Structures are given as C-alpha cells and as structure tokens.
Amino acid sequence: MSKKQLSERDICTKFITPALQQAGWDITSQVREEFLLTKGRIIVRGRLHTRAQHKRADYVLFYKPNIPIAVIEVKDNNHIIGAGMQQGLNYAELLQVPFVFSSNGDGFLFHNKIAADGLIERELNLHQFPSAEMLWQEWLAHKGLNTSGQQYALITQDYYSDGSNKVPRYYQLLAINRTIEAIAQGKQRILLVMATGTGKTFTAFQIIWRLWKAKAKKRILFLADRNILVDQTMTNDFKPFGAAMTKIQKRQANKSYEIYLSLYQAVTGTEEERNIYKQFSPDFFDLIVVDECHRGSAAEDSAWRQIPEYFSAATQIGLTATPKETKEVSNIDYFGEPIYTYSLRQGIEDGFLAPYKVVRIDIDKDLSGWRPDKGMVDKYGHEIEDRIYNQRDFDRTLVLEKRTQLVARKITEFLKQTNRFDKTIVFCENIDHAERMRQALVNENADLVTQNAKYVMRITGDSEEGKNELDNFIFPESKYPVIATTSKLMSTGVDAQTCKLIVLDQRIQSMTEFKQIIGRGTRINEDYGKYYFTIIDFKKATELFADSDFDGDPVQIYTPKAGELPVPPEIPDSAMPENDFKYPQLATDFASTGINEGEEGESIRRYVVANIEVSVVAERVQYFDVHGKLITESLKDYTRKMLVHSFASLDDFLRCWNSAAKKQAIIEELANEGIFFDALAEEIGRDCDPFDLICHIAWDKPPLTRRERAEQVRKRNYFTRYGEQARRVLEALLDKYADEGVTQIEETQILAVSPFTQFGTPIEIIRAFGDQDHYQQAVHELEQALYSI
Template identity: 80%
Template sequence: MNKKQLSERDICSKFITPALVYAGWDLVTQIREEFSLTKGRIIVRGKLHTRAKNKRADYVLFYKPNLPIAVIEAKDNNHTVGDGMQQALGYAEMLQIPFVFSSNGDGFLFHNKITTDGIIERELALDEFPTAETLWECWTKHRGLTEQQTTLVTQDYYSDGSNKTPRYYQLLAINKTIEAIAQGQNRILLVMATGTGKTFTAFQIIWRLWKSKTKRRILFLADRNILVDQTMTNDFKPFGSAMTKIQKRQANKSYEIYLSLYQAVTGNEEERNIYKQFSQDFFDLIVIDECHRGSAAIDSAWREILEYFSSATQIGLTATPKETKDVSNIDYFGEPIYTYSLRQGIDDGFLAPYKVVRIDLDKDLAGWRPDKGMLDKYGNEIEDRIYNQKDFDKTLVLEKRTQLVAKKISEFLKQTNRFDKTIVFCENIDHAERMRQALANENADLVAQNSKYVMRITGDNEEGKAELDNFIFPESKYPVIAVTSKLMTTGVDAQTCKLIVLDQRILSMTEFKQIIGRGTRINEDYDKYYFTIIDFRKATELFADPDFDGDPVQIYTPQSPDDSPVPPDFPENQPSGSDYPGLGGEQNWPDIAEPNPEDDDTTVRRYVVANVEVKVVAERVQYFDSNGKLITESLKDYTRKTLTKEFASLDDFLRRWSSSDKKQVIIEELANQGVFFDALADEIGRDCDPFDLVCHVAWDKPPLTRKQRADQLKQNNYFTRYGEQARKVLEALLDKYADEGIQHIEETQVLTIAPFNQFGTPLEIIRTFGGLDQYQQAVCDLEQALYAS
C-alpha cells in the first residue's frame, strides 16, 4: 500500500482510528469523528445570505460522553506528522482541553498543555497513543480533583438516545459549573447571549447534580409564566413526576424539582410567605434565570428569596450582567465562570447576524424651535426653546415625524415581506399608541383584512398583552407588527422576528443588548437567518462602544447600612412586574409613561404639533465585516475588497479560473465569503457571468453579458471541429449557458432535460463524444473558449 496515494479520510480509517482502538478508546462512546464545533457564520449582503465554512475537528476524544479531553487533526501522508498541529491547537482552545494531537498516518505529534517534565511536544509511534485513563488521570491531577469530586465531574448528562448533544460552548458552561460546585463554589454566574440555549444548559447542570445526589431539592426561578410552562414541557420534561410548579399559596414539599415565578413568591405579604413555608435549608440549589433583572438589586424583593435560602448553591443565568453604580451581578455572584457572547454566537453561526439601516431625520439632527407665541394643536402655547431628539415624544410630539417613521418602516416591509414579524420600540405608551395608529394608516389594506396586523403590546393594555404569545409563536400569522416601549425589551423569545425598529433613545448598554437579543435567534424552517435593525435615534452607535460585547466591568459601589437606598432609575434599574399593581405575575417589564411633572392642571405634559414637516436627511445600510466590525459600504466595495484579498492580481484570477476543472467550485468558494453574484448582476443591471462580474468589480474590465459571450463564440466557427450530433449538443449547452449560467452546463444531469433529451439518452449523447472522459473534455474546452478573450 502506498500511503502517499491515500486520501485524508483513508489515513483516518486505515491508521488513526485503529491506533485509537488499539489504545483502548471505545469507538462508540469515546471517539467522535468529524466533530462539528460551529455552524459557519451567516454572511449577509443585500437580501441574500450564505454560510461560511464551519469549523470541524477530525477527532474529538471524550473520556465520558460529556467530557472532551483530546483533539486530533489528521492530514494525508503528503504532509508531515505535525502539519495539523496549529489547526488542532485552535480547536483545543475552543474546547479548552489540554491534549492535542496531529497525525499523517505515520505516527502522532503530541502537544501536552499541562506537561510537568518541560517537554510540551513529542512524537509518538502509532502504537504509543495514550489510553483514556492515562490522559484523564493526568487531567484530574492537574485540576486537583479528589475522588469524590471526580465522581460528580464524571456524572453523565441526560441523553434521550437522539443526536441532540450540547454544543461546544454549552459543554464548557455545564462542565465548568459542575467542577466549580464540586470544588465548593456556591455562587456562580453564567453569561450566555440570548438564543444560545441557557435553559437547556441549566437543565443539564441540574440533571447531573440531581442524578449524582449532590443536590436533592432544586428551585428554578423565571420571571414569566409562559417561560416556566415551556421549561416544564420542553427542556425539563425528563424530570417527570419529581417536578412541580409552585402556585400561589401552595407549598407542597414532596417534590424534588421546583419551578416558580419570581412574582409568585414575592407578591403581597400573604403571597410572599409562600417561600417561608419552606425551611431555609430546604433547597440545595437555586437556579435564577435572567438574573440581571431584579435579583441583583440589594433592595429587591427577589433578592430576599436568595438571601433567605442563602445556604443553597445559587447559579445566576443572564445574557447581560447588570453592572451599574447601584446594582451588580458580579458583587453578588462573583465573576462569570463562563461567558459566551453575542459576537461569538454570530461568528460561530449559532446566532443570526444583523444589518443596520440608519435613518437620520432633519429635525432630529438640527432640532426645532417654535415661532414666538406658537400654539400646539390643543391651544397650548409652546415654550420657546430648541427641541431636539431628547425631547421628541416626551415633552414634544411632532405628528409628521411619527407619520414619516411609520412610512419608512412600511416601505421597508413592502420591499422585503409585509408579513415579517416586526417589533417597534417607542419612547413610552403614548408614543406607542400614536405609532400604532400611523402604521395602521400606512398599511390600511392589510389592517382591513385583519385588525391585528398591527398591535400595541404595552403593560397597560390587556388586549395587546393577550396577543404577545401569538406574536412569539412562529405558527401564528398575526400580529405582524408589535409596537411597544418596555414590555418586549427582554424575555420575549421571538424566533421569527426579522425586523427591529428603534425609535427610542437607548442609553443603557444592558437594555440595548436585551433589545438586540430579540432578533438573534435563527429559525431555518421560517427562513430566518438574519434580521434588520432600522434605527431612527442613533441607538446603534452603541455598537461602537468597546463595552458592547466586552466582559462586564464591576462598577457597583456598596452602600453603608446608614445610606438610604437609591431609588431605581428606569430603565437602568427596572422594577419587577409585581411592583406595579394590575400587571400580574406573568408579565415582563412594564411600559411606564412618565408622570406629570406637577399635579396642577396648568402643566402641559407634552406639546403636540401637527403641521411641522419632517424629512429624511440620510439613509445608509451597515453590515458586519469578517472581523465582526460594523461597516458602511456598498455591495461592490465589499466584493472588490474580498476579491483583491483572494487574488493577487487579474492575472492570478485568470490563471486560477482557467486551470479549474469546474468553475462552479470557485464561484461557491467566493459565495462562502459573501460575494453574491446574483445581487451584483442586479446592481450592475446586466445578465453577466460571475467571471465578468469579478473582472468588472475588482479590475474595472467592461463586462459582457452571457449572451454576448455565447454569440462571440458562435461567430468564431468554434463547433466545426465536431460531428453534427456532438455540435448540436454543444450548441445547446452554449444556449443553456446564455440563459442560466456556467454552473448549469458543468453537470451531466443537464443531459436529462430539454432540449438534450431530444438527442437521445444521456448515455447515448456521451457515446457521441466517444465516452464520458471525452464528453467532459469537450465541455472543458467549451468553457476555455468562452473565456479565452
């Protein structure tokens, strides 16, 4: 056997896998081949998207099904034994595991991150691969784990026999938490971006602690009724009859897994006594979902529960740790034990990326000053000063501004899909109601068909709140547009939301992240791969803030006992729904309209001006570049940069295009980098071949249409070298190219459709050329002739 002629896959199956099995690794439970780490970032340009190549390790070795311990990167035998090492080290860093191997089938290069003898890399023969027990013993010794701690760390996670296993970052979050608890840590903070599976992660943590009998009674706290119910019927379902939901005035102590609303145990005095019916040491573990909301505030009613059960291990889950001068997750829970950020989630392809449409309005930029003595539409004299974006929809309403915003939102939906789920964030309830009216007028045809096309979903409106779940469920067509101010800022799992509109000044980074999180879930069944943010208030400038996706920095200043508590600011310190009568335990953060500055009848709460024109000054689209930075550039500019990075010169491109057996391979490689040929052809306004688009966009060559290229070739008497039947086939291929493009003539399946089926079966057509190799050569020659000029 000549190893040099074997493919990488052959090297794996004939040499690497047998070496692992020889070393005692179990083929079913411990060896995972072609292990996918990421899904591949979604790249968006215009209305099109594609996925970049995903990261996939050739082998990940598991000591137990939940404990990855080693990575192997394989290469074919034309590479050296260590050629895959740097790639493998990158995968090992993602998985945070210490043992890394590279192989070409001759042996292994072993990289040991925790070596004690000073030799970090050494070569091993094929029969010298270490056993699972050897590596695990080395790892536990390095971590300082006792036998009792190791028993907990090696407890299996739940598996129903399906292929659903935790993603790599969920494995890290689960394993780090379990190990921290095994080592005695009792306050733990996990930071995971919205849409990355916090509840599933929490379930696996609880399952392992419960099955190992490390924690026997467990309380899971969430803040919306639907979230508790969904958790019980979905992720937590395997707990079965051991699980219950705490209802108001009920404290059944015969269960082991308890789920509850914060509000169910922090309501009025009678309701608040529910949790006091449990002894202070009743729960061994408390998991607090969305812990950034109220539990972080030292004077919060929710915090009272945590302090009552202070002997329990407490795990806080959040997408956005709360860090202000008055509130701190870190002060209570400690530094996050693991963080998986929005940027990482988008980069890995697990979260939907976004593009931003920034729309600047003239009155927002320049401000507006009333004429002296000017009255608003209700006869109130308007105070003479300059009003700007800070004032609009708070102290001053420009009705035509609201109408213009509604018009621009509707125009966008008409250009994309008028039934794309949309959330519009307004300044307050009054603004939200006026926006609802304006959007209803802009979409009168659809509102006439169903009045729920646009709904105001705010904390004061029962009809709107009743439609929140219908907005969330992908199967429900209505409502399409949800107009809100604070109610839908967080905790709304809107998987199919494709448009978020910001007509609200947002100064809190926490609130901004929460709002962006409403759109980050991917739902491929409903064609949701990315979402758009339309920003009227410069809120997206927060993307440029270094703290947007950085680690939380503790800025909390603890108060002395003599200090009176600082009243919570809104929205930075948001109150729980239970703090506002009539909202009920199921609700999220309420929408709050500002109170009148004074109670006397002479105070005008806000001026309303009907006839001041408002115009759009600037409108631009921003995208992410390959480094995750938000940029503003045209499709052509982005494509030019991508192409000139990929090809050193026009000659380099021509050489690679000419030498490629299938042009479609190059086209697909470029598409994976976000070069969208269909969109470029639309922008240029011609039916051009990808070849011409590349030459035109990157090197300013005049583009030919596909028909022009085909006609040029026909005029050169190209087909005279072939017999009559073969000539007819090639002429038909050329016509197919002119109509549909190069990719359609490169596959032999094209011979099964009209007009080729008139020439005979695919086998008969191929025989006309003397066989398959000769047919493929004729197609290759045809392509070379097409691009010869």
C-alpha cells in the same frame, strides 16, 4: 494505490480510524468525525446573504458524550505530518481541550498543552495513539479533580439526550461542563453570561439535569421574571423533567416535587404572609437558578435578592445575556466573576446569531428642539411650559403627534420596500406612546388592517388583549400580529425567531437594555428565511455601538437623506460622522396617564401638540465585511480589493481558474470572503459568468455573457472531433452553461435530467466517451474552450 493518491477522507478511513480503534476508543460513542464547531458568519450585502466558511474538525474525541477531550486534524499524504496542527489548535481553543493531534496517515504529531514533563509536542507512530483513559486521567490530575466518589460521579454524569444523537453546541458544552466542575469543586455562586439567542435556558436545563441525575442536587428552584418565560421553559426545554416538575402559583407551596419553576413575583411580596418562599425551610432547595438575573437579583434591595439570601445554603447560578455593572448595581458583586462568557460578537462570528443592519433616521425637532409660543396651549387646553423641548422630552413630557405619524410612515415605507409581513417590534417610550404608535401604524397600513385587525397590535403590560397575542407574534407559523408596539414588556425573554425589523423610538442609555432589545432579533430561523434583521433607530439609541462595552458590530448603518426611502442601498456612502454622544442615566418607563412620572419621582404633565410639522433631516450608511471591519467603498471597489488580495495578477487568476478541477470550489471560496456574484451581475447589468465578473472588476476586461461565450465555442466547430452521441451531449452541456452557469455542468448528476435523458441513462452517456475519466476530461476541455476566448 499509493498513499500519496489518497484523499484526506481516505486517510481518515484507512489509517486514523483504525489507529483509534486499536487504542481502544469506542467509535460509536467517543469518536465524532467531521464535527461541526461553527456554522460560519452570515455575510450580508444589500438583500443578499451568504455564509463564511464554517469550522469543522476532522475528529473530536470524547471521554464521555458530554466531555470533549481531544481534536485530530488530518491532511492528505502530500502534506507533512504536522501540517494540520495550527488548524487543530484553533479548534481545540474553541473547545478548550488540551490534546491536539495532526496526521497525514504516517503517524501523529501530538500536542499536549498540560504535559507534566514540559515536552508539549512529540511524534507518535500510528500504533502509539494514547487511549481515552490515559488522556482523561492526565486531564483530571491537571484540574485537581477526584477520580472517584460523588465529585467524579457528577462530572461524568451524561447530559440529557432525546436519542437523536444531537450534541449541544461547543459553547453550550463548555458552559455546562465549566459549571458542573465548579459545583463539584464546591463553588456556591456562579454567573453564566450567554448572548440572547444562544440557548441559555437549554444550557440551564442540561446543568440541572446532570446535577439532578447525579443526585448532587435533589430540590431545585428555577426563577424567571415573566410568566411566558416560565411557561415556555416548562413546555420546551424542561419538558423531560415530567412529573417531577411543578410551577409555583396561586401562592401555594406543594413540597412533593423536585423541580420548581416560579416567577419571583409569585414567591415574594410586601406582606409577610405573601412571602410563599418562607413556607419552605431555608435548607429546602439545594440549587437555585435565576434566569435573566440582570433584571433584579443584582440589586441589594430587589425582590429577587430576598429569595437567594433566604436560601443562602443553596448553590446559586445566575444566567444573563447582559451582566449589569453600574455604581449602584452589580451581578458580579453577588455571583462573582462570570465562569463562562459567550458574547453577541462571538455568536455572530460563529454564525449562530443573526447579524443586523442599522437605519438611522434623524428628525429635525429631535436635533434642533422645539419651543412653544408664549401662552400656547396643547390640544387639551393645557398651557405648555415655556422652554425648549428636545429628544429627551418627546413622547414623555411632550407629544408631537406629527412626529409619531412620521415615524409610522417611515416604518411602513421600509416594510413596503421589503416585506409587509416581516414580524416587527416597535419599542416606544411608554404605554401611552405605544398606543399612539399603534394608531398611527393602523392608519398607514389601512389596507392590511382592514383584512385583519391584528396586523398591528399594542403588546404592553396593561393590555390583556395584546398579551394574549404574544404567543401568536412569537410563533413562526402565526401570520398575525405582524407589527407589535411595546415599551418594556418585549425587551427581554421574548423568543421572536422570525422578527426581522426592530424599531427604536425609545431613548435608551442603558447598555444592558440596549443589548436585550437587540437580542429580540438575533435568532436565526432558516426555515422562514430569517438570516439577518434590521434596526431602524429614531432616537440615536444605536450610538451605543460606540460604547466600549458593546460587543457586536452591525454589518451596515444607513442614514437616508430627506425624501429617500429607509431601505439601505446596494452601494454604501463613503463615511459615517464621528460620535460624540453622551450617556445619561436611563429614564423610567412611564404609565399611560396624562400625568407623567419624572425621573426624580415628581408628577409632570404630558403635553400633546397636534399641528407642529416635523421632517426627516438625514438617514446614513456603513457596511462591515466578513471580519467585522468597516467597508467604506462601493461593492465593486470592495470586490476588486478582495480579488487583488487573493490573486497577484490576471495571469495568476487564470492559472488558478484553469487548473481547478471544479470551478465551483473557487466560486465558493470567494463567496466565503463576502463576494456576491449575483449582486455584481445585477450592478453590471449583464448575465455574466463569475469568471467574467472577476476579470472585469479586478482587471477591467470587457465582460461577456454566458451565452456569448457559448456561441464563441460553437463558431469554432469545437465538437467535430467527437462522435455523434458525445457531440450531442456536449452541445447540451453548452446550452446548460449558457442558461445556468459552469457549476451545473461540472456535476455528473446533470445527466439524469432533461434534455440528457433522451440520450440514454447516465451510464450509457458516459460510455459514449469511453469511461468516467474520459467524460470528465471532455467536460474539463469544454471549460478550457469556454474560458480561452
């Protein structure tokens, strides 16, 4: 067979892999074929979703399993040798490796970003492929790293593997390697910024494991601010440390372990004797890792800050999804600039994080304010201060009970229209508000609460019953609780993989807190159908999307009109008003007493008013496409625009469609651009083939159903030129097309199911056409007959 007739994979097998083996590469440990880099952004249309095209490198070469060093992109021999270079450079940029190779099987085009002689690209014969050691030594020299001693042992130390051949994601590898190299070069303060849900704790474990195994760091302290975070870490990611690991508790310091995990509250205190960390000598720990470091260690007077300052000789790593930068507080001031950042936007773009829709609901009293009548008292007999109360006051200094009931009703309406057992977190202003919201949601969902009282629960810091149910809320296998009302407790560190609805009835002006709350929903869990989530915003918190510091756009923003359901429609409105929202300082989370602590620390009474009517003013919508660009047209208009962009004319589309070996390839390519054929068929109201949907939407051709197309073929006596058995098979294929579509009949596996089994085995059926090629030709001609009508 001519090389020109070989597929891309054939070129890899027959030419590229042998060239690597000849150059001394270990195929089992240093060469990974079809290496998945990204999963492809999840695209959401209405209640449907699909994924954009993933990024998969033909080859990624590793010096050691934890050190990627080069990318090879391969094309078939009908392409020139450098045809894959630009694609390979894209992959190399993700992996941040300097060496890229492109090949068509004749040789290699070698791109060397760090070439000492300045010649970045050159052609190589197949037998000239460089060895792993050659590339590695050149890269080490470029980085200024030693090739022997403790530094070299550290940077080449393997990460932990459970034997499953699972490799950390590309950005986790980068974060791990960047950190290890920085420590090897003597850097003492390191900041890693990784969006919630991207595996910060797993990344921290791999960093610690390599440092520990290489004996570069012998005693390590891992600090977190929530007990559940410490317990989850020990049980899950840190489990391989086994007996070398302990949790500091009961204010006892056992110095016989190597890996220590602790709440920062457990090792600090106002009294000197409560400062357990001082039971350790200042040089006891070699490494301190501070998880969620935005929450405390950034402030000079914070409790966390005492610990790293006491162990100042230790290498210290801060982990956060949201680096805090204000006039008063700075992570960078202590840790320095982030050594690596993996943002929420990048995580969504890569398909590792769930995108989200936003439903904005404006309540009349929030917008216009409310003023009591002179001398008016609240339900407890307290005279209400005479002033205008607005959104800033509600549920903090003033409670409108009917407002709480309205919010609970809108949440319930949404769940009734989607799924009443979707895990939901309702963020409230304070503990008192969380309890009142729990009561209102119980009344709105009385039927389900009667079946199980844990359907709605308040999970706040003061509620032992609620905190005891936090694990059940988090675990996908646990049905209850379904709805959790909270204030601050669940805003960070809670790994709620199946949370599909986040409700913001809390005034949020801190970008750090906003990103942390959004992070509760960004995890994907395909086993439980969690691919995206929805935010319902009652307090204009999502105005922070307009802030330049926000790095992850929603796929949709929807504001229903009064009386409309809070579920986004399939066809969006045309625009969204401009934002002129200002960002005052974040308020404090208040206690659940009748007397409320104000922003300046003074005591303020919280008034409770029972009979003031409130109503929804508006609810608005925006869609974002696969590239994060705003869509302001209908789904049909958007589809038409995408099709016209892909095909110059109807004739151009017909040529492409009819020449395609498999129609499924075109359908998948268009789906990756965000075209949802099922949703379009539902909108048009006919059981149409993608072919008809495309022709109808882009070029106004009358659409035929699949069954109408099948009947047209039958009327033409199309099958008379075939023998009896072949004719029966083609008629059955035509029926399958009418029922299930063209992609089903293109696969030979269909011959192994009913009704084809009554015609014989797949091999016997194919023989009725002569051979495999003639069978495929018959199917292709059947498709031409279908689409020539």
